[in-house]
Amino acid sequence: MKSGAVLAGVLGACADSGKVNDSGPRTLGDIPSPYGQRSTYEKSVRYTNLSVTPEAGASRTPLQDSYGILTPSSLHFERHHSGIPTIDPSQHHLLIHGMVDRPLVFSMEEIFRLPSVSRIHFIECSGNSGREWTTPEPTVQRTHGMLGCSEWTGVSLSLLLSEVGVQSEAKWIIAEGADGCKLHRSIPMEKAMDNIIIAYAQNGEAIRPEQGYPVRLVVPGWEGNTHVKWLRRIKAVDQPYMGREETSKYTDLMPDGKARQFTFVMEAKSVITFPSGRDKLPGPGFYEITGLAWSGRGLIKSVEISIDGGQSWQEAQFQEPRHPVALTRFRLPWRWEGQEVTLRSRCIDETGYVQPSREALIEARGLNTRYHYNGITAWRVSSDGSVQNAYA
Structure with a gap:
């Protein structure tokens, strides 16, 4: 749809307001403040689902309210185990030891003095969309909300590992956090020497406590549980430690009884964020379908949208620039005629991987897991404008 036709469709629906009487503002506004706050008219919040042990809980990003690709730090999803x-940053230290020539302890002040890097990356919990396997959720915040994308600033882990002198026998690292359960994950040395960031800033300011203050790992493209928060210790070892979070948890039980383990990479995935579950279209007319796509393997190459339940597909437009291993915003102009339709999106990343249908994913992996769901989501728009998860 050409831009002129789009504007004509939108403006044609606007009612003539007649004579405009605007006398302008007549009162003074608020004074400057030490830390910015959003408008009182903005109500978007994270969705929380607390358990009987709320410290081991999560919250979900309101993707339906998002613009562009960056997630505000205050709305970025949370996942905590204890x-x-x-943590007082002046008292916090990072120990790097194990199979190294020169074990070192870094203070936060010393970390701040090192050469820094800034990159935009998504973080997605491998349990994101987990209920879509069996009991689909009603809204995009609940189906896909354990996802966020930020600019992360910190120090390359490879720099610190080079400084301590990793021994040739060391094939893995163990990263441990300073939370109550000392959450830890095994990460291959090859990844540790590649693109991992020891991050102390998110979106231009210090990382917030729920995101790992004062320092965390950012492991681009890998499941969120490996992005260890409140990082206190890294140990170079010769094999994975087979901790709780990589044996009884964060493994994928297959139909034959075997389990996939160390399924680190988050595969290509997309979802339409508008219109999406529990939205209500006011009536027929022009709308912009929009959503997000991402892949742990690199750049999103294309996104296609179907407005007829998957019978045919149209190429979506991208918001540029696109970044590898980051959220990508897509859009498609759409004129709704008032009939029932089912909207779907699917993406292809730069490796050629195509996001699978829900049916194909279940056929391949069965229904014994709650991790790494990346099937196509379908939103059903009813003739009254209401929108529901077509699989719910």
Whole structure:
């Protein structure tokens, strides 16, 4: 649809307001403040689903309210296993030891003095969309909300590992956090020497406590549980440690009884964020379908949208620039005629991987897992304008 036709469709629906009487503002506004706040008219919040042990809980990003590709730090999803620790950065240290020539302890002040890097990356919990396997959720915040994308600033882990002198026998690292359960994950040395960031800033300011203050790992493209928060210790070892979070948890039980383990990479995935579950279109007319796509393997190459339940597909437009291993915003002009339709999106990443249908994913992996769901989502728009998860 050409831009002129789009504007004509939108403006044609606007009612003539007649004579405009605007006398302008007549009162003074608020004074400057030490830290910015959003408008009182903005109500978007994270969705929380607390358990009987709320410290081991999560919250979900309101993707339906998002613009562009960056997630505000205040709305970035959370996942904690033993609550959010309070850490004084002046007392916090990072120990790097194990199979190294020169074990070192870094203070935060010393980390700040090192050469820094800034990159935009998504973080997605491998349990994101987990209920879509069997009991689909009603809204995009609940189906896909354990996802966020930020600019992360910190120090390359490879720089610190080079400084301590990793021994040739060391094939893995163990990263451990300073939370109550000392959450830890095994990460191959090859990845540790590649693109991992020891991050102390998110979106231009210090990382917030729920995101790992004062320092965390950012492991581009890999499941969120490996992005260890409140990072306190890295140990170079010769094999994975087979901890709780990589044996009884964060493994994928297959139909034959075997389990996929160390399924680190988050595969290509997309979802339409508008219109999406529990939205209500006011009536027929022009709308912009929009959504997000991402892949742990690199750049999103294309996104296609179907407005007829998958019978045919149209190429979506991208918001540029696109970044590898980051959220990508896509859009498609759409004129709704008031009939029932089912909207779907699917993406292809730069490796050629195509996002699978829900049916194909279940056929391949069965229904014994709750991790790494990346099937196509379908939103059903009813003739009254209401929108529902077509699989719910």
